[in-house]
Amino acid sequence: MSTPRSWLASAQDSPFGVHNLPYGVFTADDQPGRRRIGVRIGDFVLDAGAAARAAGAPSVLLDADSLNPLMAAGRSVWTQVRADLTLWLTDEAYREALSPALLPVGEVELHLPFEVADYVDFYASEHHATNLGRIFRPGSDPLTPNWKHLPIGYHGRAGTVVVSGTPVVRPHGQRKAPADAVPSFGPTRRLDIEAEVGFVVGTPSRLGRPVVLDGFREHVFGVCLVNDWSARDIQAWEYVPLGPFLGKSFATSVSPWIVPLDALQHARVSPPERDVEPLAYLDDRGGEPWGLDLAMEVRLNGHLVSRPPFASMYWTAQQQLTHMTVNGASLRTGDLFASGTVSGPEPDTRGALIELTWNGEEPLKLPDGTTRTFLEGGDEVIITATAPGPDGTVVGFGEVTGRVEP
Known part of the structure; x- marks a missing residue:
């Protein structure tokens, strides 16, 4: 099965395409001081919590201010979240709903993505x-x-x-x-x-x-x-x-x-x-x-x-x-x-x-x-x-x- 292509143009030949979808934590001027989970896609950061809400999916884990709650949820949840993100970013039906949750990567500040235990x-x-x-x-x-x-x-x-x-x-x-x-x-x-x-x-x-x-x-x-x-x-x-x-x-x-x-x-x-x-x-x-x-x-x-x-x-x-x-x-x-x-x-x-x-x-x-x-x-x-x-x-x-x- 070939890798699906994103409807986001900058993601289609990017090392941060839908085959990757790395997680991070960011702040941005639209909500100063609030740390949010982001997913890198092309030249943008997807506000993961906002995307889940726009897609009508559960957003509790993606609304956290660090990756720790998502990481603690285990492999079955990681697999499902990744599948959901891939669907949302490749199916044209989600483009209009998700577009407001995309922020240019140059306009966000990135933070330590997880709380380090040991x-x-x-x-x-x-x-x-x-x-x-x-x-x-x-x-x-x-x-x-x-x-x-x-x-x-x-x-x-x-x-x-x-x-x-x-x-x-x-x-x-x-x-x-x-x-x-x-x-x-x-x-x-x-x-x-x-x-x-x-x-x-x-x-x-x-x-x-x-x-x-x-x-x-x-x-x-x-x-x-x-x-x-x-x-x-x-x-x-x-x-x-x-x-x-x-x-x-x-x-x-x-x-x-x-x-x-x-x-x-x-x-x-x-x-x-x-x-x-x-x-x-x-x-x-x-x-x-x-x-x-x-x-x-x-x-x-x-x-x-x-x-x-x-x-x-x-x-x-x-x-x-x-x-x-x-x-x-x-x-x-x-x-x-x-x-x-x-x-x-x-x-x-x-x-x-x-x-x-x-x-x-x-x-x-x-x-x-x-x-x-x-x-x-x-x-x-x-x-x-x-x-x-x-x-x-x-x-x-x-x-x-x-x-x-x-």
């Missing part, structure tokens, strides 16, 4: 982990002995997850270079980015009941882009023996649009071949693969500096969710877990400056003649991504943007 960040790219191992442990095995046996992660700080466009304040903390006798305190000198993909939990789980691999679709609502800002010098001094803390917890930016999991069926691919057999609870070889073919781009001050390939990730989001709950930890609506830095095998596919500049030893040369080892005041980073959709369409994720305050 935040977990993984370390799932073999290329990224290998590069960091070579930087910090030259002459030894770049991967730690556990890396190919379990998805390594850390528990982050949900309260500092911010929406794209939020300014990034350079964090302060303790720093100690190898040559320093004692640590010093001050602003980070090695502010970095991490280009990542995030997965948003909708349906919660019960404490003490792990989520098996087959439960991924029942619990994950959608996908977004993430920039996990990192203060590398603060991180290097504090992370032994318990791992990332203040070097990570000051800001994590997410894109304003949550792409439904159902919009990514045509992007699913098998993960790279693994040379270590996973334990049974992580063994995904007998089921449908949940690798995703996402093409990412990272721009620094407008210049393209990297194209990280998400399909190269060693551990999938499905395995990460299962591992995250295997000890009985429960899921909550609004949990966010991120992939970790996405990096590929080539230098121009690395998703963090620490790799792109080899820990500052090989400064990155920008087309305007300037160089960077790590971020400077005023620098702006934009991460974008697309995925293949049905019938040759493209699924757009929008962007996650952040500018470092001077």
Whole structure:
């Protein structure tokens, strides 16, 4: 069956067509201060609650000021709402009723689309982990002995997850270079980015009941882009023996649009071949693969500096969710877990400056003649991504943007 076409002209060849329909939260001048659920369609944002009322459908979940009530409702509701939106935006009979609910995307302000419950960040790219191992442990095995046996992660700080466009304040903390006798305190000198993909939990789980691999679709609502800002010098001094803390917890930016999991069926691919057999609870070889073919781009001050390939990730989001709950930890609506830095095998596919500049030893040369080892005041980073959709369409994720305050 071919993908239906929208009666909205700007949606017909758009990465935000009816094959996508990502969700967000916005405010607009027609109702100042009131946060509403919106659906991106072409060059417009559809006021989802107003559209439901105009179509004579239930609107309670779509009239909320965040996505959490809709996400908590579960997969059967997600499927029905998506079917309703598709019908309304493709059937000419709804054009007149829905047109007043369409607002130009440039005239709305986008907000954090969901209330973040918990935040977990993984370390799932073999290329990224290998590069960091070579930087910090030259002459030894770049991967730690556990890396190919379990998805390594850390528990982050949900309260500092911010929406794209939020300014990034350079964090302060303790720093100690190898040559320093004692640590010093001050602003980070090695502010970095991490280009990542995030997965948003909708349906919660019960404490003490792990989520098996087959439960991924029942619990994950959608996908977004993430920039996990990192203060590398603060991180290097504090992370032994318990791992990332203040070097990570000051800001994590997410894109304003949550792409439904159902919009990514045509992007699913098998993960790279693994040379270590996973334990049974992580063994995904007998089921449908949940690798995703996402093409990412990272721009620094407008210049393209990297194209990280998400399909190269060693551990999938499905395995990460299962591992995250295997000890009985429960899921909550609004949990966010991120992939970790996405990096590929080539230098121009690395998703963090620490790799792109080899820990500052090989400064990155920008087309305007300037160089960077790590971020400077005023620098702006934009991460974008697309995925293949049905019938040759493209699924757009929008962007996650952040500018470092001077």
